[in-house]
Every structure is written in C-alpha cells, then in structure tokens.
Amino acid sequence: MDTSAVNSLLAQMRVAAAAAGLREPSHATQPGKVDFADVLKSSLDGVAQAQAKSEAMRKAFVLGDNSVSLSDTMISMQKASISLQTTIQVRNKVVQAYNDIMNMQV
Numbered sequence: 620m621d622t623s624a625v626n627s628l629l630a631q632m633r634v635a636a637a638a639a640g641l642r643e644p645s646h647a648t649q650p651g652k653v654d655f656a657d658v659l660k661s662s663l664d665g666v667a668q669a670q671a672k673s674e675a676m677r678k679a680f681v682l683g684d685n686s687v688s689l690s691d692t693m694i695s696m697q698k699a700s701i702s703l704q705t706t707i708q709v710r711n712k713v714v715q716a717y718n719d720i721m722n723m724q725v
Contacts, residue, residue, distance in 0.1 A: 628712045635705060636662065666702045673699035 636658060673695040679687040 625716055628709075628716055631712070632709060635709065662706065666699075666706050669695075669699040669702045 673692075676687055676692045676695045680689060680692045
C-alpha cells in the first residue's frame, strides 16, 4: 500500500479540522495528543449544528419572519450541504484506507 495516500488523507483531515476551528479537547489522553474519537465527535456535532441552523432558518423564512433574508437562508443551506458532503468524502477515504490496509499482504 502506498503510504502517501494515508498521509494525504491525514493532511486533508487536518485542513478540515483547522477550517472548522476545532481545538484540542481538554481531556486528551496525553498532553499534546488529540483523541481521534473526540475530534470525530466534535466534527459530526458541527455538521449536525450546521444542518439544524439551516433548517431553522429555512422554516423561519418560509413562515415569513422578516429578520431572516433569503440570501442568509440560502448561504446557511449551502454551508450545511458542503459540510455534509465533506464528512461523506472523509468517511469514504477512511473506509478506502481501511480496506487498503486490510488487503495488504503480510
């Protein structure tokens, strides 16, 4: 297996985490180490929050709330869509890397 694919995936995940503004969890297992489960959970929580915000803005706009504009609603919906698509692509890369590792000859 080519380790550059794994390194590329790791680099993409770091860029996505930096773009999402993730911080190191306060209850990490070792100082200076980031727990993968905590990062994954916070990323998925961020996607869920973006989708919930988008849905709330959409409902408010449909119900005629004057404080919610169409452009803000559409931007929120696109952000939620992009974050979901990014999550799906990261999941696909992780599954592909796992399959590559499992198919390696020992």
